[in-house]
Amino acid sequence: MKLQESLDMKFTQTLVYSGSRAQVTEMLKNPEYYKKRWAALDDCAQVDLSLTENRIRVSSTVSVSAENLEQLANKLNSGLNLKVVEVWDLNQSGWVENGTMSGSMAGVPVKFSATMVANSGSIPQSDTEITLEGEVTCAIPFFAAGVERAVIKTIQNAFTKETAKADEFLL
Numbered sequence: 034m035k036l037q038e039s040l041d042m043k044f045t046q047t048l049v050y051s052g053s054r055a056q057v058t059e060m061l062k063n064p065e066y067y068k069k070r071w072a073a074l075d076d077c078a079q080v081d082l083s084l085t086e087n088r089i090r091v092s093s094t095v096s097v098s099a100e101n102l103e104q105l106a107n108k109l110n111s112g113l114n115l116k117v118v119e120v121w122d123l124n125q126s127g128w129v130e131n132g133t134m135s136g137s138m139a140g141v142p143v144k145f146s147a148t149m150v151a152n153s154g155s156i157p158q159s160d161t162e163i164t165l166e167g168e169v170t171c172a173i174p175f176f177a178a179g180v181e182r183a184v185i186k187t188i189q190n191a192f193t194k195e196t197a198k199a200d201e202f203l204l
Contacts, residue, residue: 035039042181043146046165046192052203054153057161059203061089061121061129069198071095074115075193089121089129101116114139115187123148129201134165136188142172143180 053098060066064082071093079094081082095115109178116139121132132149147167153159169184 038103042169042178042185044165044167044169044185044188046189048163048165048192048196050163050196050199050203052161052199053158054151054161055126056203057151057163058123058128059198060199061091063202066199066202067091067093069201070195072189072198073194074187087123089119089123089132091117091119093117093119119149122203124152136169140185141180143169143184145169145184 062084064080067080067082068078069171077095081092083090095117099151100162103150115136117134119132119134121129124130131151131187134147135145135150135183139143147165149163149165165199171180173180177180185201
């Protein structure tokens, strides 16, 4: 008997930052911003940021507790480490434009990937909107959909809390 593997579970998340694209770009260049972003999940998140002329690359390692992964993580019997890599391309003005995000969990065959697009209004000081579109895949028969939903919920919760953290860097 062959078990059917889970189909990729899609997700979309839109964030609106109360700052211009230039302000959001400066925020995304600051490693302290990422530490604060992940603080709700892990006060000791590890962040490695590298910056080139036209790219920001951030690698974060976050310990995700069993309570954040709900009942499914309890079945797995421990918290999990989430590794997230973000890469932002900068436009000719040096502002964030498009990016990618990918991640995996240590010890669990689950991964996610997303594209990120930054948009702002025509007024230089207007808000900046970042939209993530991605998918989560898990290769654990029977549990895949639950793990995928838990990962998506963790990502969405982290980014929902992010806008409050971002205000500290944008104001």
